[in-house]
Amino acid sequence: MTDLDRRTFLGTAAAGGIALAGMGVTSAADPESDAEQYVVTATGQVRTRLEKAGVTVRATVADDTVALVEAPSGEAVRDVSGVRSVEPNVGYQAVGPAHQSTEDSWNDTLAEDQWDKHAETTGAFEAHDTATGAERSVAIIDTGIAPDHPDVAAEMSRGKLFRADGASAPDGSPTVDGDTTVEARLPPNGEEVAAYTYLGSPATRSQPAGDDVDSHGTHCAGIATGVHDGTTGIAGMAPDASAVPMRVFYWKEYEGYPLDTDDDGEQEEVTVTTLWTTDFDILSAIDYAAEQEVDAANMSLGGGVLKGSAHASGEHVAYQRVVQSAVQRGTVVTTSAGNADADLQHEGYYTLPNSVPGSVSVSATGPSNELAFYSNYGTSDIDVGAPGGGYGTLEKTLASDTEWPYPTNLVLSTVPADLNDGKQYAYYAGTSMAAPQVAGLVALVREVNPDLNAKQVQSIVQNTARYSKGKSSADLGAGVVYAPDAVAEASRR
CATH class of the missing domain: 3.30.70 (Alpha-Beta Plaits)
Structure with missing residues (x-):
């Protein structure tokens, strides 16, 4: 492992799945x-x-x-x-996922590299003998989903782009149908001054509004619903379920970004292009997912760790109201717990949206079924754990002498080839990768028993999880999700 590789993992894994930093009012x-x-x-x-x-x-x-x-x-x-x-309506700058691309081509058989779907972890491959998520759907509230990836069945017509400033819609409205062609900004080619933050103007192209403008959303979609025909590519938790793109991120020019200009710490305010979203974009996507009657809405995103009185803020109230409305209408909301290695159990700490009652907050585990070194934890917040990649320490994660050496102990899934130098698969790590494992499991449970309401589905997912003593672990909540038992329990209800 080179020093550069080590710095890359440290700089991104510690920051967050798609972690968000508040950058002012839109x-x-x-x-x-x-x-x-x-x-x-x-x-x-x-x-x-x-x-x-x-x-x-x-x-x-x-x-x-x-x-x-x-x-x-x-x-x-x-x-x-x-x-x-x-x-x-606060705007947020994305501050980066943890990832390491592979050299694997799209025509390789990659299921054997998916430790996250093996019997020792989630048991997804075994569960597929009973359920595959047929006729179920999962919303991916993220950066979009590539519509032409061979391993992702994206329902663009049900998707949307959410952009509160109306800049992407011909009529200035805050939403655009997912299959409508828009002029989209892509990751710029200029100097990267921070994660997801570039000098210079971005490249643009015409694409469906729900198409991916980064790679993160397609990766999450593959984890939850990756198509598997037995000969090529990867398999998702629910390989016959569809993925509905709810794109809430877009590349936006931001004026007034503070940039160090010399060794003395002098700064000037410059214009940058950054990956951006707002509170109402995310709230709208949650609400629309429920309107579309998807089985699960996955949010692999979140803000920083907050404390105490912020629980009573209008922002928290809005998220709680919209999440609980979605749950009441039948959609299970899965959320990433965050990658700050933070104890959310003490001193009133919490994060949005995963700390909102009603959502299923998911911590990240590795091949050993133990908490990954970057994952947030705390019995007050964590409902279940699921594979997100990496081990309990950074050193072990980067080691070459383990059963799953770096980067294979991260989570392998789909990425858009046109944004990744022709590659269609990559290893990423984060609680971002853990949450869609649970969203896909919801689709399996709903396939065998579509009459279950959202709270009943969540109960089954938690009651059949493993590796948690007393089902209230600060690290894993009820435990690491286990698909075969969850599907079996759903069929008995």
Whole structure:
């Protein structure tokens, strides 16, 4: 392992699956307007009351109880009857996944390299004798899904792009149908000054709105629903389920990025191109996934570790309301626990969206079924563990003398060839890789018993998990998910 490889893994794995760093308030769609965007939560349906008060309502979710509005200030919205909270629609910069590409070509048989699907871990291959996720679907709330990958069955027509500033939609609306052709920005070729952050203008191309603009979403889709015909490629947890792209990330030019310009620490504010999303983009995707009646909505994304009083913030309330609405409508929401190696059990720490009640928060494990060195943990937050790649220490993860030497102890899945120098498969690591394992398992459970509601499905996934003493481990929650027993239990219900 070279020093460069070691630094690359350290720099990305510690940062997060797609971890998010707050970068300020998004501007309104109309560049001539003085209005800013806010996320409003209300005690009941609020659209009509807001509009009567002269507030521009761009969109609502969760039965009109959470709204995206434009107003000159938050004070102009807070006095409307029924409004509970008004928060800026904060924009987030992605700060990077952990990954190591392989040299494997698309026509290799790669299932034997998928330790995450073997009997010792999730048992997915054994479960496929009973269930494969046929006629079920999983939403991937992420960077999009490549529609032409041979191992991913992407339902572009059911997908969407969510962009609150309306810049991608011909009519300026905050959503675009997934199969609509848009002019999309791609990862720039200029100097990378931070993870997912480049100087210079990005390349653009015409593509379906739900197509991947990074690689992360396609990788998660492969883990959950990768097609496997027995001769080529990889197999997902639910290989006959479809993946629905809910693209919430897009490349955006950001003005005022602080860049060190000399050895003395002097900084200047420059314009960069960065991978971006906002709170309302994510909230809209969760809500739309439930509207589409998908079996699971996977979010391999999250913000930094927060503490204490932020639990009562309007942002937290909005996420809780939308997630719980989705669960009530039948969609299981799976979330990555985060990659900060943080104890979420003590001193009131938590992260969004995985700490929201109702979501299934997933920690990351490796081939040994133990917590990966980067994964967050804590009995207050972790529901189950699932393979995310790596071992309990960075040193063991990078070692060459283990049963699964680096990078093979990471998770192998699909990536878009056109964004990866022709490669269609790569090894990534993170709780980002763990969450879609559970989303795919939901599809297996629902195939054998489609009448189960979301809470019943979550109960089965937790009750059949393994390797957790007392089913309340700070590292693994109820344990590492185990597909054969989950499918068997679902068939008995």
